[in-house]
Amino acid sequence: MTTSSFAAKPKSAEMHPGPGFRLKQEIDRPEPSLVAGFGEFDTPTISDLMNRLYTMSHSIKSLTSPDLGILGPACTVKVFPGDNLMVHKSLDIAKPGDVIVIDASASTMTAVLGDLVSTKARHRGIAGFVIDGLIRDLPAILALGDFPVFARGVTPLGPLHRGPGEVNYPICAGGIVVNPGDIIMGDLNGVVVVRQEIAADLLQRLRDRAPAENAYAESVARGEFSNDWVDKSLEQSGLTL
Numbered sequence: 345m346t347t348s349s350f351a352a353k354p355k356s357a358e359m360h361p362g363p364g365f366r367l368k369q370e371i372d373r374p375e376p377s378l379v380a381g382f383g384e385f386d387t388p389t390i391s392d393l394m395n396r397l398y399t400m401s402h403s404i405k406s407l408t409s410p411d412l413g414i415l416g417p418a419c420t421v422k423v424f425p426g427d428n429l430m431v432h433k434s435l436d437i438a439k440p441g442d443v444i445v446i447d448a449s450a451s452t453m454t455a456v457l458g459d460l461v462s463t464k465a466r467h468r469g470i471a472g473f474v475i476d477g478l479i480r481d482l483p484a485i486l487a488l489g490d491f492p493v494f495a496r497g498v499t500p501l502g503p504l505h506r507g508p509g510e511v512n513y514p515i516c517a518g519g520i521v522v523n524p525g526d527i528i529m530g531d532l533n534g535v536v537v538v539r540q541e542i543a544a545d546l547l548q549r550l551r552d553r554a555p556a557e558n559a560y561a562e563s564v565a566r567g568e569f570s571n572d573w574v575d576k577s578l579e580q581s582g583l584t585l
Contacts (some may be wrong), residue, residue: 359507359508360508364508364509364510365507365508365509365510366510366511366513367430367433367437367510367511367512368437368511368512368513368524369437369512371419371512371524371525372524372525372540373417373439373442373525373540374417374525374527374540374543376441378527378543378544378547379415379416379417379441379527379543380415381547381551382415382527382529382538382543382547382550383413383415383529384550384551384554385550385554386531386533387399387529387530387531387533387534387535387536388533389550389557390529390536390538390546390550391536393546393549393550393553394536394538394546398520398536398537398538398539399520399534399535399536399537400474400476400517400518400519400520400534400535400536400537401476401518401519402534403450403496403497403518404474404475404476404494404495404496404517404518404534404535405494405495405532405534406492406493406494406530406531406532407479407482407485407493407494407495407497407498408485408486408491408492408493409486409489409490409492410532412472412490412491412492413492413529413530413531414443414471414472414474414492414494414528414529414530414531414535415443415471415527415528415529415530416441416442416443416471416472416527416528417441417442417443417524417525417526417527417528417540418442418443418444418445418522418523418524418525418526418527418528418537419434419437419438419439419442419443419444419445419511419512419524420445420447420510420511420512420513420514420515420522420523420524421434421444421445421446421447421509421510421511421515422446422447422509422510422513422515423446423447423448423456423477423503423509424506424507424508424509425448425449425451425453425454425477426451426453426454426503426504427503427504427505427506427507427508427509428456428457428461428503428504428505429504429505429506429507429508429509430507430508430509430510430511431444431446431456431457431461431509432461432505433511434511435461435464435465435468435470437511437512438465438468438470439469440468440469440470441469441470441471442470442471443470443471443472443473443474443528444465444470444472444473444474445473445474445475445515445517445522445528446473446474446475446476446477446515446517447476447515447516447517447522448475448476448477448478449476449477450476450477450496451477451478452477452478452496452497452499453501454478454499454501454502454503454504455477455478455479455480455481455498455499455500455501455502455503456475456477456478456479456495456503457473457475457479457480457503458479458480458481458484458485458502459481459484459485459487459488460481462481462485462488462491462493463488465491466488466490466491471492472491472492472493472494472530473492473493473494473495474494474495474517474528474530474535475493475494475495475496475517476495476496476516476517476518477495477496478495478496478497478498478499478501479493479495479497479498479499480498480499480500480501480502482498492530494530494535512524518535520537521537522537523539523540525540526538526539526540527540527543
């Protein structure tokens with residue numbers, strides 16, 4: 345039997361365009377002024393008004409300067425653990441101001457990106473990365489000075505570049521579903537996800553609530569506060585004081 349009579353590789357090893365290996369060039373994005381409005385607030389305040397259910401795992405945190413927050417509409421990427429082919433392609437699809445959010449299934453196999461991808465993204469005007477996985481080349485990323493990266497950690501191990509993966513389809517990052525165009529905000533407290541369809545209403549509620557929140561914080565700072573509400577809550581639960 346000649347070598348040519350054998351199958352070149354198992355059919356199960358082939359890539360199949362479609363679910364799991366696809367990309368979407370165009371998505372709906374919120375108005376830039378709407379996105380910018382969330383910069384008036386911090387992530388705890390935003391999280392509170394979404395009933396604390398749209399905050400990513402605390403393991404995804406800023407790995408760059410404490411002064412570098414992140415804010416922008418999501419360009420979503422799903423990669424096969426250990427691979428970053430679609431991360432590279434996302435640089436051609438994301439628009440200036442986008443946050444590229446990468447679902448690497450919290451993999452600790454390899455980094456998803458390093459300094460070269462970060463430098464390319466910075467040249468394209470990308471607002472930064474949020475990664476449910478690892479990065480590498482952190483000293484060189486820090487040397488960029490103004491490019492925020494949020495991730496689970498750092499490793500020297502680099503990724504493969506084979507696929508499959510998806511760009512601009514729903515993903516899960518840090519336990520939260522992220523849709524393309526959702527507003528992503530990150531600071532030293534962590535990362536929150538604001539659904540695009542509720543963003544305008546949420547921003548208005550944040551602004552309406554801000555004066556009372558600021559007044560309360562100022563009174564606490566002066567030492568003027570009461571914990572009567574705690575006693576009322578305990579009494580309502582049947583605890584005798």
